[in-house]
Amino acid sequence: MKPNVKQVARLAGVGTSTVSRVLNNHPNISHDAREKVMKAIEALGYTPNLDARSLRYGQTGAVSILLPVTGIPFYDTLLSGIYSELEKVDLDLAFFPVVGENRLRRYREATSIPYRADGLLIASLNPERMYQGRPPFSKPIVLVDTHHRDYHSVSFDNLSAGQMAAQHALECRLPIVFVDIQETPGEFESPVFGDRRRGIFSVLSRHGIVPRQTFYTTATLEGGRKIGQQLLQTPLDGPHFILAQCDDVAIGILRHLTDAGQQVGEDFLIMGFDDNQDAQQAGLTTIHQPVREMGEKAAGLLIQALAQELHQLQHQQLAPSLQVRQTTRT
Amino acid sequence: MKPNVKQVARLAGVGTSTVSRVLNNHPNISHDAREKVMKAIEALGYTPNLDARSLRYGQTGAVSILLPVTGIPFYDTLLSGIYSELEKVDLDLAFFPVVGENRLRRYREATSIPYRADGLLIASLNPERMYQGRPPFSKPIVLVDTHHRDYHSVSFDNLSAGQMAAQHALECRLPIVFVDIQETPGEFESPVFGDRRRGIFSVLSRHGIVPRQTFYTTATLEGGRKIGQQLLQTPLDGPHFILAQCDDVAIGILRHLTDAGQQVGEDFLIMGFDDNQDAQQAGLTTIHQPVREMGEKAAGLLIQALAQELHQLQHQQLAPSLQVRQTTRT
DNA sequence: CTGTTAGCGCCTTCAG
């Protein structure tokens, strides 16, 4: 059915190696031979079999990335960083959102397509939970936005981030309301929120302080709005400092409260984590994370590993920084 | 370096086919042989070479999807539809965001990884612009959320959608402000906005009506806010009906105007297209599009094509429906 | 139940 080099060669009246040479732009080919081959390729509608090619080369020229969800801009930024490095060495990138239990199960099998690659990036996911043991892939793996003892990783120092945030909260001298993330326990959990939480509480407890109240919600704008509702229903005694585990939640709360007529500075202060685009636009105080740079570093590490240049486990951490904006200025 | 079946076989003291049989869970294997093979696999850290396997089978068990961006929820919904169909036949899905000129160029080569698959889905992109001629892939291709004479496709009837919207606008009997999408001319253009635009103008011109004003912006919340600003700077003479090419823009405008104290019903009416989550939440009148269903249909078509069951070109169109909500009720 | 072997399509020596 599908034509192969042999058929192209026959039609062109040349040997298969000549066809191969044309296909791969090798130098020493007579103009005449090239013409004939091109014509035969066109006539047959030939396209090369990539599996055969990869088998022959012993590599695919591609790396895969596993990540939890797609519909958020965080990964766009991360990916642009990754791409920019990968392109330098002409590596391609294939993308695998791990969306449900089904996908997860699938990706535990050594034969599933993410592993048809020269290397693997795992973003935000906990490899322990994903693989419960040895991963079904024996080529280089680099973790990004997550970490684990046994793998190379590039991540934020979320512990410091938490400490920074708590420090800033303390300086504002208001009772603290902590809005935490409710993670569905199980495979998708990432260490991010846990680390931030530990950082926050380490500072708070050092000062003998406990949040006046703690809420749990999902890491979305909507999740934030729900907390906003709850806050309106059982109003607090005076102004509070709302510390949310991520910008989306913080902005959801912020919008909900201001929509209801409450005033930043007057009725509450609020901050988040991540410094995403919405945060900048909303004037939200937050902890900035250099996302793009993280992507670049991770890709760089993988490239090194692919070149056998990585002889010991790497754990890179990127430093967060505090961005004070309107929502915590009185 | 990397161990293969032969080495596993040698260590286990069996033939390669026995190893293969264990790997693929074939029935007639003695418990003893299975044990030995498992042990050898474990000891060597063997993982199968997927390229060899695919070469042997003549297929990869995966399909690829090319799409324009990732950070928006539209594609999450679309994908969930696609996945649900693909899982039924145990096909895997690999994901390729076409983000910049570089990627585009890359994906025009027959050797780039999206084409290491049994079939291809192209979402929202214009194949004409992508490939300028014959695509570098000779297996089944299905277009989704876009269409083209030469390919199978599943898309919305955006022409009708435009007509519906214009009809509704006319019924509101207010001068019309049209907010169109400024597309970067070139490869990424999709036919969606053009179709909607044509639908809108066909109805308007039939009634001898011309928009009082037309704006151009990008298809984002931010793009909408910018138009909101412009509207505030040069206020209109009385209330208008704002017809935006997509929900994001409409919501951006809506938020900006209401933030500035303008009132829906009083000062303006507004509607969008798509019926995304934000639209529902914002009470925005819009044209609903069954996104998930579109994904399912497209995947279904591809599966049929893979099974050689598609003997003529298919062009499926899904009907839009008008969702009247608060933003156009006076 | 198990081992031997051919061949999937490609690219790259190796001779000419």
Added chain:
DNA sequence: CTGAAGGCGCTAACAG
């Protein structure tokens, strides 16, 4: 400059 031949790792006949 070009053709013939081997082999990448795997699986499915085919014999035992």
